[in-house]
Amino acid sequence: MELRFTEEERAFRQEVRDWIDANLPADTRERMASGRTPTKAMQVDWQKRLYEKGWAVPHWPVEWGGQPWSAIKRFILSEEIQSTPAPSPLGFNCNMLGPVLIAFGTEEQKKFFLPKLASLDLWFCQGFSEPGAGSDLASLKTRAVREGDHYVVNGQKTWTTLAQHADWIFLLVRTDPGAAKQQEGISFLLVDMKTPGITVRPIITIDGAHEVNEVFFDDVKVPVANLVGTENRGWDCAKFLLSNERTGQARVGASKERIRRLKLIAKEAPGGARPVMEDPRFRSRLTDVEVQLKALEMTTLRVLADENRALSQRKPNPASSVLKIRGTELQQAISELYVMAAGPYGLAAPNDPEADGRNEPDVAADWQTLAQATYFNWRKQSIYGGSTEIQKNIMAKAFLGL
Amino acid sequence: MDFDLSEDQRLLQDSLAKLLKDKYGFEQRKGYIKSETGWSREVWAAYAELGLLGMPFAEEDGGLGYGTVETMIVMEQMGRSLTLEPFVSTVVMGGGFLRHGATAEQRAAMVPQIAEGKLLLAFAHTEPQSRFDLNDVATTAKKDGAGWVIDGRKGVVVHGDTADQLIVTARISGGRRDRDGIGVFLVPATAQGVTRRGFGTSDGQRAADITFDNVKVGAEAELKGGLALAEQVADETIAALAAEAVGCMEAAKDLTVDYLKTRKQFGRPIGSFQSLQHRAAEMMVCLEQARSMAMLAAMMAGETDAAERRRQMRAVKIEVGRNARFVGQQTVQMHGGIAMTMEYAGGHYLKRLTVIENMFGDMDHHLAALSEEGGVFLAA
Numbered sequence: 001m002e003l004r005f006t007e008e009e010r011a012f013r014q015e016v017r018d019w020i021d022a023n024l025p026a027d028t029r030e031r032m033a034s035g036r037t038p039t040k041a042m043q044v045d046w047q048k049r050l051y052e053k054g055w056a057v058p059h060w061p062v063e064w065g066g067q068p069w070s071a072i073k074r075f076i077l078s079e080e081i082q083s084t085p086a087p088s089p090l091g092f093n094c095n096m097l098g099p100v101l102i103a104f105g106t107e108e109q110k111k112f113f114l115p116k117l118a119s120l121d122l123w124f125c126q127g128f129s130e131p132g133a134g135s136d137l138a139s140l141k142t143r144a145v146r147e148g149d150h151y152v153v154n155g156q157k158t159w160t161t162l163a164q165h166a167d168w169i170f171l172l173v174r175t176d177p178g179a180a181k182q183q184e185g186i187s188f189l190l191v192d193m194k195t196p197g198i199t200v201r202p203i204i205t206i207d208g209a210h211e212v213n214e215v216f217f218d219d220v221k222v223p224v225a226n227l228v229g230t231e232n233r234g235w236d237c238a239k240f241l242l243s244n245e246r247t248g249q250a251r252v253g254a255s256k257e258r259i260r261r262l263k264l265i266a267k268e269a270p271g272g273a274r275p276v277m278e279d280p281r282f283r284s285r286l287t288d289v290e291v292q293l294k295a296l297e298m299t300t301l302r303v304l305a306d307e308n309r310a311l312s313q314r315k316p317n318p319a320s321s322v323l324k325i326r327g328t329e330l331q332q333a334i335s336e337l338y339v340m341a342a343g344p345y346g347l348a349a350p351n352d353p354e355a356d357g358r359n360e361p362d363v364a365a366d367w368q369t370l371a372q373a374t375y376f377n378w379r380k381q382s383i384y385g386g387s388t389e390i391q392k393n394i395m396a397k398a399f400l401g402l
Numbered sequence: 403m404d405f406d407l408s409e410d411q412r413l414l415q416d417s418l419a420k421l422l423k424d425k426y427g428f429e430q431r432k433g434y435i436k437s438e439t440g441w442s443r444e445v446w447a448a449y450a451e452l453g454l455l456g457m458p459f460a461e462e463d464g465g466l467g468y469g470t471v472e473t474m475i476v477m478e479q480m481g482r483s484l485t486l487e488p489f490v491s492t493v494v495m496g497g498g499f500l501r502h503g504a505t506a507e508q509r510a511a512m513v514p515q516i517a518e519g520k521l522l523l524a525f526a527h528t529e530p531q532s533r534f535d536l537n538d539v540a541t542t543a544k545k546d547g548a549g550w551v552i553d554g555r556k557g558v559v560v561h562g563d564t565a566d567q568l569i570v571t572a573r574i575s576g577g578r579r580d581r582d583g584i585g586v587f588l589v590p591a592t593a594q595g596v597t598r599r600g601f602g603t604s605d606g607q608r609a610a611d612i613t614f615d616n617v618k619v620g621a622e623a624e625l626k627g628g629l630a631l632a633e634q635v636a637d638e639t640i641a642a643l644a645a646e647a648v649g650c651m652e653a654a655k656d657l658t659v660d661y662l663k664t665r666k667q668f669g670r671p672i673g674s675f676q677s678l679q680h681r682a683a684e685m686m687v688c689l690e691q692a693r694s695m696a697m698l699a700a701m702m703a704g705e706t707d708a709a710e711r712r713r714q715m716r717a718v719k720i721e722v723g724r725n726a727r728f729v730g731q732q733t734v735q736m737h738g739g740i741a742m743t744m745e746y747a748g749g750h751y752l753k754r755l756t757v758i759e760n761m762f763g764d765m766d767h768h769l770a771a772l773s774e775e776g777g778v779f780l781a782a
Contacts (some may be wrong), residue, residue: 001411002404002470003701009403072403256779263781283773289715290778291769298694305405319690326687396679396685400659 003301005072012073016055016080023049024086033261034366035374037211038087040123040165046087047120056089057118061100064114071105075300082253083260092124092161095119095248097170100188101235104229113190125166127157127191127215128238131346135390138173138183138235142217144173146224148233151175151189153197153220159384163200163213176232188234190226197221205380207373208355242386249385250327252297258334259290265367266341276341285340289333296326318399325391328381336376342371349373404441405697411475415637421448426483428747434486439564440608443487446519449487456517458497463506464514470638474645474700481649484747484754488522488561494642496523498635499569503586503625507635510677512567524565524591526556526612527632534763536571536632536735537581541614543624552587552617558759562610563600565591565593569625570614571632584629598629605757606750630708636762637715643758644722650758651689651726654751655734658682661737661748678736685732688725695721709775717778722758723765730755736763 005013028042038046050056051065060066067074075388081088089095098117101110116122133140142155153173163169171189179185191198197220202210229237263286266277276282303320339346345364350373353359360368382388396402407415425445434442449455454476459465473494480489496516500509515521532538541554552572562568568589576583589596595617598610625631658680662673672678699718705711730752734741741748759765772778 001409001697001700003697004403259779260781263777280770280773283777284769287769287773287777288720291720291772292691294682294698294714294717294778295691295694295721298698299690301403302405302694302697305403308403318686319694322687322690326691357657368704392680392683393676395683400662400673400679400682400687402659402673402679402682 005076009072013076013080015083016077018079019053019093020084020086023053023149024084027337028087029084032085032087035258035261043087043090044120044123047089050089051119054270056120056344057094057098060094060114060118064098064102064268065118071304072301075304078248079253080250082227083257084259085254090120090123091248092126092166092170093120093122096126096241097124100170100228100241103240104188105238106225108225109190109228114399122167123162123165124168125160125163125193125215126160127160127169127171129159130156131158137238140172140174140186142171142173143177144187144189144222146175146176149224149228151187151222151224153189153191153217153222155217157215157217158203158212160213160215161211162199162201163193163215164210168192169215170228172234172238175234183235185232186230186238187231188237189222190228191220191222195220196223204355205377208349208352208356209373211376211377250296250300250323251331252293252300255293255327255334256297257340258331259293261287261367262334262337262341265338269341269343271343274326281337282337282340284350286337288366289330289337292326292333292381293330296323296330299323299326318395321391321395321399324385325382325388328388331381332375332378333377335371338367338371339375342368345369346371407471407475411472414472415475417452418454418476419482420480421445421452422483422485422522422699426485428484428750431486433470435606440602442563445485448516449489450519453517454463454489455493455519457493459501459509459513459517463509464517470641470700470703473638473642473703474696476647477642477778478649478652480697481646481651481754482653484650484653484750485605488564490639490642490646491525491561491565492516492521492523495525495635495639496567496569499523499525499586499588499625499631499640502634503627503631504588505622508588508622522560522561522565523567523568523569524562524610525635526559526562526568528556528558528572530555530557531578536636536765537584537629538579539571539573539584540578541570541572543574543585543587546618550585550587550619550621552589552614552619555611555613557611558603559612560603561608561611562591562612563598563608565610567591568596568612571629571630572614573626581629583635584632586625586627586631587619587623588625589614589617589619589623593619600755603757605753607757633712635696637711638703640715640719640762641696641703643761644692644696644699644718647722647755647758648689648693649653650732650751650755651685651692651729653756654729654748655682655685655689657748657751658685658733658736661740665738672736681736684708685729688728692722692729713772713775713778716763716772716775719763719768720765722773726755726759 057065058067058069101359130140144151144153169191171191172186174185175187176185197218199216201214203212269276299319299322306317345368348364348369350369351360351362437663454468456465457468461467543552568591570587570589574583574585590708597613600610603609665672695718702711702714733748734752737748740746
């Protein structure tokens with residue numbers, strides 16, 4: 001048992017840090033540091049830089065632009081990106097669709113899509129959830145009917161994150177409504193968002209942000225060549241996608257960065273008689289979250305060490321289920337600490353003339369107006385990607401045999 | 403980075419697991435509790451035969467030269483079986499004091515005896531007023547010619563009733579709570595002026611209340627290191643107890659999950675109810691987080707930067723304590739009435755975990771201190 005990073009791993013961390021410092025544009029750095037999400041242009045520009053460096057998709061096979069690295073080396077890169085903070089490579093492209101195409105795609109699909117996914121020449125969004133299919137994803141109803149060399153798609157997807165930026169969408173559709181099990185009649189399609197019949201309608205979330213959308217399909221023609229894997233076996237792709245990159249879900253690097261920044265902020269934040277950070281109650285809450293984050297960091301490293309093994313030697317590791325549950329709980333807990341640090345000036349909503357047509361003065365600092373917005377927004381974390389309750393269902397079945 | 407055990411470590415784990423399977427059934431354990439010492443001399447001898455009692459000592463002192471990972475492995479197994487023997491007192495704490503604070507002559511005299519199972523040690527630090535503060539020492543050590551005279555009272559000395567040698571913190575100079583001026587002394591339990599009153603602890607183990615009345619010891623009785631030595635040993639003990647807690651939690655979780663599968667109510671196994679399934683899943687989350695911290699503790703127990711080591715051990719104690727409390731309580735809750743009885747193992751895990759939670763500082767103690775020290779992640 002050796003739990004320390006090697007000399008080589010530490011040197012790599014420094015190399016990554018130096019490269020990010022030299023290459024991350026100042027405006028992106030500033031926006032990310034204030035706790036905002038990157039603009040589309042920032043995301044694309046940064047991912048292209050990572051791509052050119054060979055760092056956008058290190059977990060892919062080398063022939064498709066990956067790196068022959070250990071899981072730990074990949075973790076170091078992603079942790080450094082998160083803790084700068086810089087934009088992480090787009091998850092839909094790099095962690096979700098890319099590995100699915102590598103596992104299930106045709107040679108033509110791989111050759112056409114993989115380089116564009118890695119470079120973000122094409123921005124993909126995810127069409128899984130529907131109004132009637134949330135946690136029970138397999139009950140989805142969006143229908144695809146084969147007509148000659150096309151599928152004709154009709155139906156509705158929802159909670160489609162950043163569909164407003166997307167060039168393409170990967171879609172779960174029902175191709176066999178008569179299948180014995182509902183999982184057996186589903187297919188996985190790639191669809192160009194410019195195809196006639198697609199309508200994107202924004203959903204504004206409780207933080208006031210336009211992040212998710214509804215996407216409607218009205219007689220949308222999709223070439224059969226855009227089917228991934230076998231018709232009616234799309235559920236295999238979906239399951240594979242959902243089980244990938246478990247360690248990414250904990251987002252320990254991002255949480256550590258948020259804590260580091262909160263400590264600096266709280267040292268200055270007025271707390272009546274003394275700065276917020278000097279209130280023993282606040283400080284002990286903060287320390288308590290740090291302690292839990294430390295445990296999560298160790299659990300992440302345990303899962304990583306496991307991912308370093310050959311596939312054949314891997315056993316299902318119960319520690320991996322911990323990552324989504326505790327990782328999201330801790331991100332949410334940190335967002336609550338920001339709200340507490342902001343206090344009354346946290347009441348001020350971010351000024352957003354685009355959204356409400358008003359242009360009003362900013363009365364509070366960025367971090368103060370963002371504190372509650374982020375807190376509201378991050379309630380999503382324990383809901384998406386398999387809610388905490390779904391994770392526990394899975395654990396009870398897979399690990400406890402209940 | 404590698405979390406796997408070596409071949410030798412696996413062997414150690416397997417041989418101890420086998421020994422405890424033979425000797426430490428829950429019914430056998432009840433017999434040990436009723437015996438005169440409150441634990442099993444026979445099992446202690448078996449530990450000696452396995453080499454466990456000389457484990458942490460250097461080979462030149464007559465030990466095996468094992469490290470903190472081996473301690474973790476052993477403690478986890480002992481936690482699973484709720485063992486009662488003075489392993490922590492003699493080998494982890496006593497061993498720590500001898501390794502870091504004793505002279506080569508003292509080690510030469512004592513280590514072989516410990517390894518053979520013939521010498522028992524106990525650490526006497528808690529005082530009526532001290533709560534968890536190792537620096538709060540009213541017991542005094544006064545110079546007496548070349549030697550020392552020790553006066554005072556130590557309470558809740560775990561396994562102090564059967565120990566042959568007591569390791570005692572005593573104040574040489576300064577005020578009651580000063581960090582300076584504390585000495586650590588080796589005092590024979592049979593020395594003139596030592597009075598021991600043994601008692602049972604809430605988890606079925608043994609401890610003693612000990613008074614020192616004009617107890618004379620030689621100059622060599624003072625170990626070198628003072629409070630820093632005591633804190634180092636306390637940190638090593640926290641690491642060992644964290645591993646023991648993980649063993650307890652894992653066994654408690656297994657017992658509970660088995661029960662959920664077999665106990666029927668409303669005509670079906672209670673494990674088919676989602677509210678219990680989710681609680682069992684949460685127990686597993688707690689167990690894995692605690693296990694991660696026990697591993698961190700094994701890694702940090704040997705850290706030479708004392709401030710860094712102490713901060714990390716505080717985090718370990720807090721996180722293990724939190725998760726242990728949940729697992730212990732839910733073991734009882736999900737079993738229902740049966741785990742409320744002395745007859746059944748379930749409740750005994752809660753009892754042992756509660757004792758561990760309250761040794762060497764509880765969650766609030768360490769949380770307050772860690773906050774003062776700047777938290778877990780210090781600014782780079």
